[in-house]
Amino acid sequence: MDRIPILRMGDFLLVTIQVDMHDKLALTLQDDLTTRISDVGAKGVLIDISSLEIVDSFIGRTLANIASMAKVLDAETVVVGMQPAVAITLVELGMSLPGIRTALNVESGMQFLREVTPPNQEADGNQWDNP
Amino acid sequence: MSDLLTVIRKNRSSVLQDWLQGIKGGIRRRDLIDDRSLEAQASELLSTIADTGSDAKLEDFSAAAWQPAKDFLAGISASRAAQGFSPSETATFVLSLKVPLFSLIRAEWGSDPEQLFAAITTANEFVDRLALHTTDSFIHGRDQVISRQQEEMLELSTPVVTLWEGIVALPLIGTLDSARTQVVMESLLQAIVQTNSRFAIIDITGVPTVDTLVAQHLLKTITAARLMGAECILSGIRPQIAQTIVHLGINLSDVVTKARLADAFRLALERSGRAVVRSGTNGSAAASATPNPGRVL
Numbered sequence: 412m413d414r415i416p417i418l419r420m421g422d423f424l425l426v427t428i429q430v431d432m433h434d435k436l437a438l439t440l441q442d443d444l445t446t447r448i449s450d451v452g453a454k455g456v457l458i459d460i461s462s463l464e465i466v467d468s469f470i471g472r473t474l475a476n477i478a479s480m481a482k483v484l485d486a487e488t489v490v491v492g493m494q495p496a497v498a499i500t501l502v503e504l505g506m507s508l509p510g511i512r513t514a515l516n517v518e519s520g521m522q523f524l525r526e527v528t529p530p531n532q533e534a535d536g537n538q539w540d541n542p
Numbered sequence: 543m544s545d546l547l548t549v550i551r552k553n554r555s556s557v558l559q560d561w562l563q564g565i566k567g568g569i570r571r572r573d574l575i576d577d578r579s580l581e582a583q584a585s586e587l588l589s590t591i592a593d594t595g596s597d598a599k600l601e602d603f604s605a606a607a608w609q610p611a612k613d614f615l616a617g618i619s620a621s622r623a624a625q626g627f628s629p630s631e632t633a634t635f636v637l638s639l640k641v642p643l644f645s646l647i648r649a650e651w652g653s654d655p656e657q658l659f660a661a662i663t664t665a666n667e668f669v670d671r672l673a674l675h676t677t678d679s680f681i682h683g684r685d686q687v688i689s690r691q692q693e694e695m696l697e698l699s700t701p702v703v704t705l706w707e708g709i710v711a712l713p714l715i716g717t718l719d720s721a722r723t724q725v726v727m728e729s730l731l732q733a734i735v736q737t738n739s740r741f742a743i744i745d746i747t748g749v750p751t752v753d754t755l756v757a758q759h760l761l762k763t764i765t766a767a768r769l770m771g772a773e774c775i776l777s778g779i780r781p782q783i784a785q786t787i788v789h790l791g792i793n794l795s796d797v798v799t800k801a802r803l804a805d806a807f808r809l810a811l812e813r814s815g816r817a818v819v820r821s822g823t824n825g826s827a828a829a830s831a832t833p834n835p836g837r838v839l
Contacts, residue, residue, distance in 0.1 A: 492771075493770045495731030495732055495770065499766050507768075511769075514771040515735075515738055515739075515740060515772060519771065
């Protein structure tokens, strides 16, 4: 697999990492994701890393970079489902990733994104909510 | 001086007789071991020594040929420790073999002072080694017990309790060192995943001292929990600990801290959209947490 699929769900982009990330794959994801955010005008990015079991400082830094880039493009990033071992490894590597928002699972991650992003009135037709 | 071993083999029964008489005459723990088991132990030890391979030398106790004797001594040491003997009593039992050996040597080489002295030196050293070996294996057994208990304490001392749906608490008791922090961190993170908890309360009421190292360990745990998407609240900070933390210049500004576990629990309930209210009008202290329909975890 040479690239990670990015799914669009309304205003949000969904990325599920289900393979071991190597450096090139991470960089490709970074490229694809930034392009995609600006193409569709996404308001939020959810990265599910619950299947990711091996992590190194480069992957950690790439995740932080992706979050910062998304922020510049006006999209919130939330990383969900980090495994305990991965969390311990990142902490031991000295990477506390202060810029990244985290959530336990996809559900609470999506809830967080919905809370922090203002509803796009044109796209989902919810005008009757806000008179 | 392999002659001595040959002589012992030849006079095995008379040495045993002498030895048993000496043991029975001397100080012994009649309350812990009866005559028959004592005789059995003595005779088996003597025959283990006598039956050692012909190439074995009394001077070279570390040789492989002596392994059966060592194993037997370790067995005696373990069984006697279980019976309640002190290590010095076990060693005294082995050391009492000297008297019959020395009288045997005197009967054999009494006319030749050179030989006599050499034989006594050899026998003395040999029996000393035997006695030391029983003490060594006693201490080894103790060490194993201690390390096993340490591991068990480590397991016991890190319980993660669920306070409410989505809220877990980790009451820490005892000093945090690196090894314990690792266990604490792993069990907390595992519990967060299993119970799907958004809030974790770390209560340090039972932690006697907080120095920079302990604080660093706590911060690591809190950061790891945050990476997984759970929010950590630190509670149970005693006034002395608060003073120490400030004096040491530890920066806990990124961490939510509460003085009491109750306050931390209340905060966690609030943040998850719940509130504790008094039920009924009769002023009873019964409280219940009602989930706010607006936010479901």
